[in-house]
Amino acid sequence: QLNPPVGGRDEIAHLDLFFNEMAASLKEAARKERAIIANASEVICSLDESLVFTNVNPAAQKIWGFSPEELIGKDLKTLLPEDELERTSALLSKVKDEESSVPVESRVRNKDGNELDMLWSVQWSVAEKTFFCVAHDISERKQIERMKRDFVAMVSHDLRTPLTSIQGFLS
Numbered sequence: 001q002l003n004p005p006v007g008g009r010d011e012i013a014h015l016d017l018f019f020n021e022m023a024a025s026l027k028e029a030a031r032k033e034r035a036i037i038a039n040a041s042e043v044i045c046s047l048d049e050s051l052v053f054t055n056v057n058p059a060a061q062k063i064w065g066f067s068p069e070e071l072i073g074k075d076l077k078t079l080l081p082e083d084e085l086e087r088t089s090a091l092l093s094k095v096k097d098e099e100s101s102v103p104v105e106s107r108v109r110n111k112d113g114n115e116l117d118m119l120w121s122v123q124w125s126v127a128e129k130t131f132f133c134v135a136h137d138i139s140e141r142k143q144i145e146r147m148k149r150d151f152v153a154m155v156s157h158d159l160r161t162p163l164t165s166i167q168g169f170l171s
Contacts, residue, residue: 043118043135051076051092054130063137065111079108081115092131096124108135117142 002023006016037044037057043064045056052075056068064071064079077085088106095102104120121134 042137043133045071045133045135047076047131047133049096049129051089051131063110063116063135064108081107081109092122095122095131099124099126105138 002020005020006013040057040059041062043057043060045060046054048054052073053071056071058068060071061067066074077089080088084106088104091102091104091106095104101121101123104122106118106120107115108118109115116137117139119136119138121136123132124130125132
């Protein structure tokens, strides 16, 4: 919090006015950023080096069933199914070592124990020694892909059987 603006028309007064305007602009930008993060439909979170949640937006409650307060201090590995632990940890290590942003696909167990397919956008910050993550729920898309694969397999089987019979009859 800055002191009230200094009155006058000298250089110090102009500089003080500039600092007060800059502080107000920064405060407004921070307010807008908090509003965007709080109202995002994806889970936006940060993880420390040991993959412990340090910050989580409210979307985690809607998607995973865990409130931000429940997740902060909790290890990401407790949300991952056993078969995902090694692969996801390796991918996050790769992001950290190469200081790059890599999409990471994994399953996450929600509060009810159901598994959700998530697509993570992960960025490592060397200065803060933190992973910044955006997790998007792709469960519905994965389900549609499975249904499409099953449909194609069923149709190809149903067409192959009568065609094989006809071919045998004709020969």
